[in-house]
Amino acid sequence: MKGLKSRQLPLTIGLILATIFVVLPLGSAAEFSLREPLKNTHGFDNYVWFFEAPDFAKYLGISFGLALASALILLVILVPTVVWLNLGGSKFRGLVEFISLLPLVIPVVALAIGAQTALPDFAQTNEVILAFMYAVLAVPYAYRTMDTGLRSIPLQTIVEAARGLGADWLAVLFKVIIPVIRSTVLSALFMTLALSLGEFTITSLLHWDTFTTWVTTMSQSNILGAIALSVFSLVSVFVLLLVISVFIKPTKSLIISEEN
Amino acid sequence: MSSTTLSLKSVSRRFKDTIALDSLDLDVAQGELVSLLGPSGCGKTTALRIIAGLDKPDAGHVLVGGKDVSQLPPNKRNMGMVFQSYSLFPNLTAAENVAFGLAMRNEPKRLRVQRSQELLELVGLPKHAKRFPHQLSGGQQQRVALARALAFEPDVLLLDEPLSALDAQVRANLRDEIRALQIKTGTTTIFVTHDQEEAMAMSDRVAVMHQGKISQIAKPDELYHYPANEFVAGFVGQMNRIPARVEGQKLVIADSIANLHPLSPLQGGDGLALVRPESVNVETLRESKDVSNAVVVSRAFLGPMSKVVLSLQDGSEISSVMTSSKSNDFSSGDAVRVSVAPGSYLMVGA
DSSP: OOHHHHHHHHHHHHHHHHHHHHHHHHHHHHHHEEEEETTTOOSSHHHHHHHHHHTTTHHHHHHHHHHHHHHHHHHHHHHHHHHHHTOGGGHHHHHHHHHHHHHHHOOOOHHHHHHHHOOOOOHHTTTHHHHHHHHHHHHHHHHHHHHHHHHOOOHHHHHHHHHTEEEEEEEIIIIIIHHHHHHHHHHHHHHHHHHHHHHHHHHTTOOOOOOOHHHHHTTTOOOOHHHHHHHHHHHHHHHHHHHHHHHHHHOOOOOTSSSS | OOOOOOEEEEEEEETTTTTEEEEEEEEEEEEEOOEESSTTTHHHHHHHHHHTTTSSSEEEEEEETTTEETTTTGGGGOEEEEETTOOOOTTSSSHHHHHHHHTTTOOOHHHHHHHHHHHHHTTTGGGGTTGGGGGSSSHHHHHHHHHHHTTTTOSSEEEEEOOOOOOOHHHHHHEEEEEHHHHHHTOEEEEEEEHHHHHHHHSSEEEEEEEEEEEEEHHHHHHHOOOSHHHHHHHSSSEEEEEEEEEETEEEETTTTEEEEESSOOSSSEEEEOGGGGGEEEEEEEEOOOOHHHHHHHOOOESSEEEEEEETTOEEEEEEEEHHHTTTOTTTTTTTEEEEOOOEEEEEEE
């Protein structure tokens, strides 16, 4: 019992410190954002201010749209790649890992300027380009999350078992692979969404306007409003991820649960 | 029951420079359980994967019920397979796993529910239908895998070292259960293993594989008592190599006269006879005229039986297995008389 306590103590202290580290600034920011200095009281004026700002909904929409698009792009590229790596393409794992690390090694500025100069005009005149850039930035994190998740599943044997049980390749994909890797893919998607929603550098360098650049502009005229905006975006991303994780539960299998 | 015969005709498979299967022939009768036994790399798993359609042979044919299925993909072969690593679908419950094969055959839901329940009862897990694989023990998972492989009444059941990942007690129980179930369903079965005890205990016939070929295929007792060659003799059970010579038509081993096995690699002269420990008789010297030809080196208690290690006059060591009560007559250093039980033995070069 004593041993257990002595082991729990550092953990408890760590947790308390971490909580203070996260909660204290967040709480302070929230408190600050609720201040109304003219009335010398607390209220939601600062929140009302940005909600009523003319471009709030527009830029929020753009950012969410881009985040979803980048998540989709990453899904299309990474899922087949990682599944293939785990189904016999493992000798290319080193190469793929190296490529997946490049976005961490190459400075974001270089990436942005490179994209600006190398991409054809039609690609530069559409903000969808940002979704591709965000996807590139998210690759190191998303790839690792997916690969680690899939490596913990004996995917090859499972696929072989399904084939042996009479499943054709379509059934293998939709009834075995996708349901099995769903939670892993979702974790990777969360990461991409969070990263895309908060991305500022590339957006700003390429002269596009999204929610993050709009927040920066707005903060120059109203510091309290800017803090309120920051708290709002932080909480909304958190809520979004929570909602996704709660609502996208494993679907009920159709094997014996529903009439054919 | 849809069980049928299975044949491999001159099946060959090569991986780069390694020959995994070398013109392999095998015929399995309807309802028979044949084990493919052999050391790692002997080609047994490759043979199983080729039967299942998970690998393609470079040459040769796989026939099920006389029909060539060599070109069919695995999902068209109607074979049930159980893997070493359980391989249950982690997102499906035990019952859903069992019903998977039926779902792939578009069987109606009622039948799926009924069959999965029947099969789970058959493997002793009727109350675990709604559990997910991670909520089951290794033995339970393998039972579900077995139920899943049998649910759609496969033509052939393929077992790829299904007991290797389990602990000893579960392993012994499940071994008997699999055999009982196989006899009950009458499913033609191929069982791949490197464990000779498992192969002996479960099989109608055992095929000992070596370097991509079947070294010998026979009933377990036949394989044990009459190994066809040195490899089988050495791989299956323990074997003494006792100095011997051929005199006329007879074999002289440790002062005993025995028969020379007709398949013996060495048919004349001096060599080593391959003799099982239980065929080595050890006697104490009762009368003064008895001449000792061996000395007891050590005695190991194995429960009902004991193993006595002896040193022959030429210095070579052999072992004898006898009842533990008899072994009490001997202690280290005793001069004894060794003889070999009548029988026919293989003789190999010294």
